[in-house]
Amino acid sequence: MPSSDHAAMPAGLAKTQTGISGFDEITLGGLPTGRPSLVCGAAGCGKTLFATTFLVNGATRFDEPGVFVSFEERAEDLAANVASLGYELETLIEEGKLAIDHIRVDPSEIEENGEYDLEGLFLRIGFAVESIGAKRVVLDTIETLFSGFTDQALLRAELRRLFGWLKERGLTAIITGERGDGQLTRQGLEEYVSDCVVLLDNRVVDQITTRRLRVVKYRGSAHGTNEYPFLIDTGGISVLPVTSSGLHRPASDEIASSGVPGLDAMLGKNGFYRGSSVLVSGVAGTGKTAFSAHFAAAACARGERCLYFAFEESADEILRNARSYGLELGQHVQSGLLRFEASRPSLFGLEMHLARMNRDLQQFDPHVVIIDPISAFRGPLAEVHATLLRMIDLLKSRGITGLFTTLRSDGGMMDDTETGLSSLMDAWVKLENDEANGELNRTLYVIKARGMGHSNQVREYQISHAGIALIEPYIGPEGVMTGTARITQVAREAAAKLRRQQETEQRRREVVRRRAALERQIEELRAALESEELEETIRLSEADAREDKLRLDREIQAHMRGYS
Amino acid sequence: MEHDDETNPMLDDPEHYHLRLYVAGQTSKSLTALSNLKKVCEEHLAGRYEIEVIDLIQNPRLAAGDQILAIPTLVRKLPAPLKRIIGDLSNTDKVLVGLDVRPKSAG
Numbered sequence: 001m002p003s004s005d006h007a008a009m010p011a012g013l014a015k016t017q018t019g020i021s022g023f024d025e026i027t028l029g030g031l032p033t034g035r036p037s038l039v040c041g042a043a044g045c046g047k048t049l050f051a052t053t054f055l056v057n058g059a060t061r062f063d064e065p066g067v068f069v070s071f072e073e074r075a076e077d078l079a080a081n082v083a084s085l086g087y088e089l090e091t092l093i094e095e096g097k098l099a100i101d102h103i104r105v106d107p108s109e110i111e112e113n114g115e116y117d118l119e120g121l122f123l124r125i126g127f128a129v130e131s132i133g134a135k136r137v138v139l140d141t142i143e144t145l146f147s148g149f150t151d152q153a154l155l156r157a158e159l160r161r162l163f164g165w166l167k168e169r170g171l172t173a174i175i176t177g178e179r180g181d182g183q184l185t186r187q188g189l190e191e192y193v194s195d196c197v198v199l200l201d202n203r204v205v206d207q208i209t210t211r212r213l214r215v216v217k218y219r220g221s222a223h224g225t226n227e228y229p230f231l232i233d234t235g236g237i238s239v240l241p242v243t244s245s246g247l248h249r250p251a252s253d254e255i256a257s258s259g260v261p262g263l264d265a266m267l268g269k270n271g272f273y274r275g276s277s278v279l280v281s282g283v284a285g286t287g288k289t290a291f292s293a294h295f296a297a298a299a300c301a302r303g304e305r306c307l308y309f310a311f312e313e314s315a316d317e318i319l320r321n322a323r324s325y326g327l328e329l330g331q332h333v334q335s336g337l338l339r340f341e342a343s344r345p346s347l348f349g350l351e352m353h354l355a356r357m358n359r360d361l362q363q364f365d366p367h368v369v370i371i372d373p374i375s376a377f378r379g380p381l382a383e384v385h386a387t388l389l390r391m392i393d394l395l396k397s398r399g400i401t402g403l404f405t406t407l408r409s410d411g412g413m414m415d416d417t418e419t420g421l422s423s424l425m426d427a428w429v430k431l432e433n434d435e436a437n438g439e440l441n442r443t444l445y446v447i448k449a450r451g452m453g454h455s456n457q458v459r460e461y462q463i464s465h466a467g468i469a470l471i472e473p474y475i476g477p478e479g480v481m482t483g484t485a486r487i488t489q490v491a492r493e494a495a496a497k498l499r500r501q502q503e504t505e506q507r508r509r510e511v512v513r514r515r516a517a518l519e520r521q522i523e524e525l526r527a528a529l530e531s532e533e534l535e536e537t538i539r540l541s542e543a544d545a546r547e548d549k550l551r552l553d554r555e556i557q558a559h560m561r562g563y564s
Numbered sequence: 565m566e567h568d569d570e571t572n573p574m575l576d577d578p579e580h581y582h583l584r585l586y587v588a589g590q591t592s593k594s595l596t597a598l599s600n601l602k603k604v605c606e607e608h609l610a611g612r613y614e615i616e617v618i619d620l621i622q623n624p625r626l627a628a629g630d631q632i633l634a635i636p637t638l639v640r641k642l643p644a645p646l647k648r649i650i651g652d653l654s655n656t657d658k659v660l661v662g663l664d665v666r667p668k669s670a671g
Contacts, residue, residue, distance in 0.1 A: 109646070110649075111647070111648065111650070112649075112650050112651050113650065113662060114600075114653055114655060116593065116650045119591075120627050120634055123588060124632070127624035127625055148633075
């Protein structure tokens with residue numbers, strides 16, 4: 001329940017805290033002060049324990065002494081029965097904080113003769129109340145009176161008077177009653193105690209018992225109307241408020257690393273948002289628990305508390321397996337940062353798991369919770385879904401980052417549970433086994449990560465003794481490749497590249513060679529041209545010489561003919 | 565209890581009646597009960613009874629000892645076993661049966 005509801009509580013109705021975790025939230029403060037409340041239910045559903053807890057908490061935590069009027073169990077038996085819950089009734093009695101009066105009604109010993117009333121009962125309760133200054137009274141189970149006295153009309157009148165008497169004295173009282181056919185109690189006590197009626201129930205479905213509590217009515221006060229699962233174990237009694245219906249929770253900008261650097265990088269913000277819910281889904285053998293262990297290790301390394309709910313493996317198995325991929329979680333367990341709660345999911349009903357979880361969360365107050373896996377919860381789909389929703393609500397309301405793993409059956413893209421789940425989750429990492437070329441390679445991708453610009457790549461990862469490592473993606477013209485296919489492809493590419501380099505080199509040498517050849521040719525042509533030019537020059541000079549010779553000869557001939 | 569009146573009609577320890585009447589103040593029912601009881605005792609147990617009246621308003625702590633709920637309650641402490649009769653004892657015959665008193669006239 002959001003705390004704002006407490007503030008909205010009408011001031012007129014004073015309430016007395018029971019100190020029962022969860023119940024005071026449902027009733028927005030506890031039972032009506034100074035009035036009797038009826039707690040009814042079938043045998044063995046925890047009425048006496050509820051009532052005892054109310055008194056013990058009153059005596060130890062709220063400084064309100066109490067009287068237990070037992071019509072069934074003797075004081076010694078009562079003390080012995082609740083000793084296992086850590087309640088020390090004898091000590092409280094010695095300290096004057098608690099009084100127990102065992103009223104034995106044995107019809108065989110009583111003979112009626114004429115008019116009577118139950119003033120003796122009033123005096124006894126009054127005496128017990130006054131002896132310790134009690135503020136709280138429990139009558140357990142007053143219906144026993146009906147077996148001891150034959151005059152039912154008188155008995156009813158006296159009960160009415162008794163409840164009035166309790167009210168007059170301002171005593172906050174719990175009257176317990178056995179569940180009857182067609183009505184809340186066998187004797188119709190609800191007629192007399194009408195201020196507050198609480199119904200306890202113990203249901204067995206598929207051989208699994210779930211205790212539930214419902215506030216049937218609460219005059220003058222709002223209250224949660226649902227059936228709430230509750231838990232009785234060595235920690236006492238605790239009720240799980242179902243869920244806060246509103247979605248008003250602060251969003252954190254802080255980031256919690258997934259513990260796998262490559263995955264952090266894919267998310268774009270180096271991890272998940274704190275207080276978000278993360279789903280890691282995958283088929284068998286994809287390393288869901290390994291991712292969980294990395295997440296846990298990362299949280300503990302930051303000095304945060306991590307609560308690990310394991311439903312398929314024991315704590316020791318997880319620790320051993322984590323060592324095989326290089327995570328030493330044992331040290332965190334010893335330092336108290338990491339706590340395992342391992343149990344078979346079939347041990348309790350879904351509601352009980354929730355109630356247990358709620359209590360563990362309150363006790364351990366973790367920063368990070370891992371639930372491995374949620375697919376272990378079996379039951380009708382709607383119920384599983386509702387349970388998970390409340391689990392997530394539970395975590396979110398406390399700002400806890402939750403990592404859920406789920407086993408996905410092979411085949412389709414997603415099965416029904418996943419479809420339902422995805423809307424509840426803030427981030428979803430999907431793990432796959434890709435079978436190709438005679439080998440199985442693991443890949444992952446981020447389906448969604450609200451509020452993060454996450455990568456859309458499918459990445460291969462390997463789990464080795466050094467942990468989970470994402471491998472640089474191979475995305476080429478022939479698609480994404482994994483495993484040896486990737487390695488061969490990389491090798492093939494390298495070879496092709498080398499070949500290309502060699503070819504280029506060859507081409508360059510060819511060019512150089514051809515240039516040299518051409519240049520040589522040019523040289524030759526030029527040389528030829530030059531020799532031709534030289535010859536021409538020689539030829540010209542020879543012609544000139546010849547011309548000179550001819551002229552000379554002509555001059556000589558002319559001279560010789562007579563002109564000389 | 566099965567003493568034959570013919571052989572032993574006299575007072576005996578086992579024949580001695582220790583009766584305790586629990587009342588709460590001087591209510592009409594209590595007064596009626598006391599007077600009815602006295603009458604029965606005088607008629608049938610003369611000389612072999614004692615009546616102790618306990619007012620629980622003055623001594624509420626005594627109520628738990630004899631497991632008193634109803635008022636008035638008559639408790640036969642002796643002879644054993646303990647017997648309890650609740651009410652104003654208006655039916656004399658039932659009182660005699662309840663206390664296991666055999667009327668003297670029968671002997």
